[in-house]
Amino acid sequence: MKTRLRTNNPRLLQLFDRHALAFLNKQPDGDSFANRVNKILVDQLREDSPGIEFVADHFSMSVRSLQMKLKAEGTSYQKLLNNIRKDLAIAYLQERKVSKGEIAHLLGFSEISVFSRTFKKWTGKSPSEFQAEIVYA
Numbered sequence: 001m002k003t004r005l006r007t008n009n010p011r012l013l014q015l016f017d018r019h020a021l022a023f024l025n026k027q028p029d030g031d032s033f034a035n036r037v038n039k040i041l042v043d044q045l046r047e048d049s050p051g052i053e054f055v056a057d058h059f060s061m062s063v064r065s066l067q068m069k070l071k072a073e074g075t076s077y078q079k080l081l082n083n084i085r086k087d088l089a090i091a092y093l094q095e096r097k098v099s100k101g102e103i104a105h106l107l108g109f110s111e112i113s114v115f116s117r118t119f120k121k122w123t124g125k126s127p128s129e130f131q132a133e134i135v136y137a
Contacts, residue, residue, distance in 0.1 A: 014037060014123055015098060016046060016106055019091040023084060034073045037066075049108025086122045089115070093131050100127050110133045 020042045029033050040058050044050035054076065056066040070076050085107045092103045103114035119127050 011101075012098075013103060015095065016088075016094070019088050020046065022091065023087050032073055033069050034075050037070065037080055038084065041081055045084065045088075046106055050081065063109060080126075082122070085118075087093070087128070088124075089119055089127070090130070093127055094134055096131065096134075 022038060023092065024042060026086075027038060036059075037055060040049050041056050044054060052066065054064050056063045057067060061069075067077065070080070089103060089107060092098045098106075100112050100115065104110075104112045107115065109115040109118070116127055119130070123130060125133070
């Protein structure tokens with residue numbers, strides 16, 4: 001992984017690296033194209049919100065070719081990105097040391113409200129509701 005995060009906060013950098021590595025380690029074995037894209041997405045999230053054009057350029061292919069290759073594996077760029085963001089968001093929320101603003105920033109969301117709405121779509125719960133369930137579980 002690269003050594004830069006969109007913030008100069010070493011605590012957030014360490015947190016991101018730990019959870020990103022855990023996410024990558026839980027991926028199914030094998031060298032599927034989707035797994036290779038996941039690695040690029042996680043690495044790029046460390047720098048900025050990854051765009052599909054960046055990923056396509058990385059593999060020296062057009063956006064359409066990237067989409068077709070992922071579709072052949074039963075997934076899409078957006079599904080992969082959302083899965084990474086969801087998994088990392090859950091891990092960060094379980095930490096309880098990270099603010100929702102920091103989580104939104106780490107995951108490439110423009111605002112906390114966008115992160116909160118998206119998290120609710122993923123889980124059926126707001127980030128605060130999710131954290132409250134952890135406390136009382």
